Amino acid sequence: MPQRPRRIGLLVFDGITALDLVxxxxxxxxxxxxxxxxxxxxxxxxxLGASRRPCRSETGLRLxxxxxxxxxxxxxxxxxxxxxxxxxxxTNRLVAGFVRxxxxxxxxxxxxxxxxxxxxxxxxxxxxxxxxxxAFADDVARRYxxxxxxxxxxxxxxxxxxxxxxxxxxxxLSLSLIEEDLGPSRALAVARELVVYMxxxxxxxxxxxxxxxxxxxxxxxxxxxxxVMAHLAEDLSVSALAKAFALSERQLSRACQSELGxxxxxxxxxxxxxxxxxxxxxxxxxVEAVGSAVGFASADAFRRAFERSFxxxxxxxxxxxxxxxxxxxxxxxx
Numbered sequence: 454m455p456q457r458p459r460r461i462g463l464l465v466f467d468g469i470t471a472l473d474l475v476x477x478x479x480x481x482x483x484x485x486x487x488x489x490x491x492x493x494x495x496x497x498x499x500x501l502g503a504s505r506r507p508c509r510s511e512t513g514l515r516l517x518x519x520x521x522x523x524x525x526x527x528x529x530x531x532x533x534x535x536x537x538x539x540x541x542x543x544t545n546r547l548v549a550g551f552v553r554x555x556x557x558x559x560x561x562x563x564x565x566x567x568x569x570x571x572x573x574x575x576x577x578x579x580x581x582x583x584x585x586x587x588a589f590a591d592d593v594a595r596r597y598x599x600x601x602x603x604x605x606x607x608x609x610x611x612x613x614x615x616x617x618x619x620x621x622x623x624x625x626l627s628l629s630l631i632e633e634d635l636g637p638s639r640a641l642a643v644a645r646e647l648v649v650y651m652x653x654x655x656x657x658x659x660x661x662x663x664x665x666x667x668x669x670x671x672x673x674x675x676x677x678x679x680x681v682m683a684h685l686a687e688d689l690s691v692s693a694l695a696k697a698f699a700l701s702e703r704q705l706s707r708a709c710q711s712e713l714g715x716x717x718x719x720x721x722x723x724x725x726x727x728x729x730x731x732x733x734x735x736x737x738x739x740v741e742a743v744g745s746a747v748g749f750a751s752a753d754a755f756r757r758a759f760e761r762s763f764x765x766x767x768x769x770x771x772x773x774x775x776x777x778x779x780x781x782x783x784x785x786x787x
Contacts, residue, residue, distance in 0.1 A: 456495075458486075458494050458495055458496050458497040459495065459530065459634065460498075460499060460526065460527065460528050460530075461477075461481050461497070461498050461499070461529065461530045462530070463498065464500075464522075464532070464548060464571075465500050465501065465502045465508050465518050466502065466503065466536070466544050466548070467509050467544070468511055468537045468544070469508060469510050469536035469538055469539070470511055470534060470567070470620065471511070473534030473535045473536065473619070474500075474516065474532075476620070476624040477624065478498055480624050480627035480643055481495075481630075482494070482498055483643045483646045483647060484496055486635070499520060499525070499526065499528070500517075500518045500519045500520075501519070501520055501521065501525050503521065503522060503547055504518070505518050510536070511537055525551075528558070529560050530630065531552065531555065531559050531562045531563070532563050532565065533548065533563065533564040533565065534565050535566030535570070536567065539567060545574055546574075549571055549574035552571065552577070553575040553576075553577070556577055559613070560613065561615060561630070562577070562613060563616070563617065564614075564615070565619065565620075565623035566585060566586045566589075567585060567589050569583060570593070570596075572614070573593065573596070573600060578597070578614060578616075581611040581612065581614055582601040582603050582609050583600050583601065583602060583609055583611065583616040584605075584608060584609045584617065585602075590604035606618065607622045608629065610629075615630070624649060628640050628643060631643055637736055676698075677694070677720075678724065680694075680698075681694075681720070681721055681724045682728065685728060685748045686746055686747065687748070691706060694721075721748075722762075725747040726758060726762050728747050729743050729767070733767055733770060740755070740756070740767045741755075743767065744756070744767075755767065
């Protein structure tokens with residue numbers, strides 16, 4: 454008997470951040486079941502609003518619900534997008550009330566970006582580890598002091614509850630949920646269809662090392678980070694980098710020190726270890742293979758460098774941050 458599509462509910466309201474809704478919707482909507490010759494949707498998407506009237510996003514996009522919250526069918530998963538509208542008291546109360554009433558019958562509940570305001574108001578997140586957009590983390594922690602804020606992660610799972618840093622990390626979270634349901638190959642197929650640069654794991658920081666690098670550097674070295682990331686397993690010595698950028702070794706070293714406060718070798722190691730953290734969270738990747746893929750000469754050298762930088766060895770890091778499969782059944786009693 455063919456597997457039936459899981460039903461995903463997505464809330465919409467005036468003042469929504471459109472990508473918090475559209476990103477997950479496109480990810481779930483791209484997932485397929487069955488053979489390539491006869492694929493069928495893995496998910497049924499239902500957009501829910503206070504009523505069936507169209508809503509306006511923060512940027513003015515018109516979004517029309519399929520049903521009102523009062524008409525909502527049985528759902529497997531509920532997605533709460535963020536947006537300034539959810540911080541309006543009336544909308545917040547309406548959304549929190551709907552979530553609280555439905556929680557017992559949901560397998561999982563996810564808040565994208567500032568969607569956490571609607572979920573936190575239910576009390577269901579009390580005592581749980583969460584994340585949100587870095588610009589709102591302090592405010593959320595102040596308003597809801599019972600939450601355990603982990604402001605530097607892309608997305609966090611605690612039991613049946615998921616919270617994401619925001620905007621594009623909603624796609625990362627959706628890919629992770631698809632992987633839980635359908636396995637890594639189908640999640641990667643969705644990532645390819647969406648032309649996602651890489652399928653990021655939740656344990657990654659909101660600001661990756663390449664992004665920090667681009668923000669810190671001037672025009673002359675702006676492409677250096679991208680070059681390193683594209684050649685992690687190759688020779689990235691000072692002489693090799695200087696040759697690639699038509700600089701002398703001294704010029705490159707001085708530019709890195711003045712703009713980044715570190716040597717080229719230190720920069721290369723930071724980027725290698727940052728990418729290693731991502732790779733460690735991929736299923737099936739051994740510590741030895743990850744170390745080799747990012748350019749370390751041996752597994753021991755990789756382990757030593759990783760532990761010096763992060764205070765934990767690669768194996769323990771993987772155990773701590775790798776997402777586990779969500780339990781079946783009800784979310785939690787309100």
